[in-house]
Amino acid sequence: MSHSWQMSKMDTRFTLHFIAEKDGQLLREALTEWRISKRALTAIKFDGGLLTVNDVERNVRHPLRMGDRVEVKFPPEEKSEGLAVEHGEISIIYEDEAILVLDKPAQQSTIPSREHPTNSIANLVCGYFQQQGLASTAHIVTRLDRDTSGLLCIAKHAHIHHLTGLAQRSGEISRQYEAIVHGHVAQDVQSIIAPIGRKETSIIEREVREDGQFAHTDVTILRHFYLQDEPMTHIQLKLHTGRTHQIRVHMAYIGHPLVGDELYGGSRDHINRQALHCVSLKMLHPLTDERLQFKSNINVDMQRLLNDSLV
Incomplete structure (x- = not known):
């Protein structure tokens, strides 16, 4: 597949370019092979997008010839009504025309909620x-809980969000976390495969339950230590699925809740949030297939626990 993308200063619509590789193929069929969704095609048709072949506007029934230049111009995007535009600091790790990778601090929501309607990552x-003059909204690819810090990815356009969604479902986006949990975890390496669902008595809380969604977390011990005579373990975790509160629920399920995670049995004697940080994000670039890897050091509050500890 040959394609490129651009945004001109005159036209802020996100635009992709492709080269047709088959004689006689309908434009609609080629667009499907190029992973343009039916929803995107509907938006292009009715909301101000444009399809051209060799600079001439065409519809999806147009037959292509090998070597034809196809331009897909997506319509401008509008943010949802509940998402207020705010200006403030965001820590950018990586940015191009398609994605934005940020390092999120603790105590900041990824998206606004009733309890925390302002200052979310999405708002900012x-x-x-x-400020960039980009006609788009925040499409969250990898979401983090409010009190979890570290790397998260945002798609700049609905089509990029579609592509990263396909990548997530096929396991092509990989995240690793580090956490500090109560107790000394016994096994050096283990896989926790236990379904997670909403707890019947709570809107927020999740639990391992038979009718829950499949969830898989790999756990590796980095270090056992004591903090003021209390046993703790510094662990690394890899998510194979992305269920709500997955790491927190799985670690509590095996009897080692995250330090600071009061919702799932942890204590806040040493830290005022769950000790969890996304340290690594690996993915293929949604347009170029380039292998991308981003890293982030754990926050100072977690590092302080490790520095104050005794082996």
């Missing part, structure tokens, strides 16, 4: 896009 990213 919308403000950042507005």
Whole structure:
């Protein structure tokens, strides 16, 4: 597949370019092979997008010839009504025309909620896009809980969000975390495969339950230590699925809740949030297939626990 993308200063619509590789193929069939979704085609048709072949506007029934230049111009995007544009600091690790990778601090929501309607990553990213003159909204690819810190990825356009969604479902986006948990975890390496669902008595809390969604977490011990005579373990975790509160629920399930995670049995004597940080994000670039890897050091509050500890 041969393609490129661009955004001109005159036209802020996200645009992809492709070269047709088959004689007689309908434009619609080629667009499907190029992973343009039916929803995107509907938006292009009715909301201000454009399809051209060799600079001439065409519809999806147009037959292509090998070597034809196809341009897909996506319509401008509008943010949802509940998402306020705010301006503030965001820590950018990587940025190009398709994705944004940020290092999120603790105590900041990824998306606004009733309890925390302002200052979310999504609000601030919308403000950042507005400053750039980008006609888009914040599409969260890898979400983090409010009190979890570390790397998260945002797609700049609905089509990129579609592509990263396909990548997530096929396991092509990999995240690793580090956490500090109560107790000394016995096994050096283990896989926790236990379904997770909403707890019947809570809107927020999750639990391992038979009718839950499949969830798989790999756990590797980095170090056993004591903090003021209390046993703790510094662990590394790899997510194979992305269920809500997955790491927190799985670690509590095996009897080692995250330090600071009061919702799932942890204590806040030493830290005022769950000790969890996304340290690594690996993915293929949604347009170029280039292998991308991003790293982030654990936050100072978690590092302080490790520095104050005794082996």
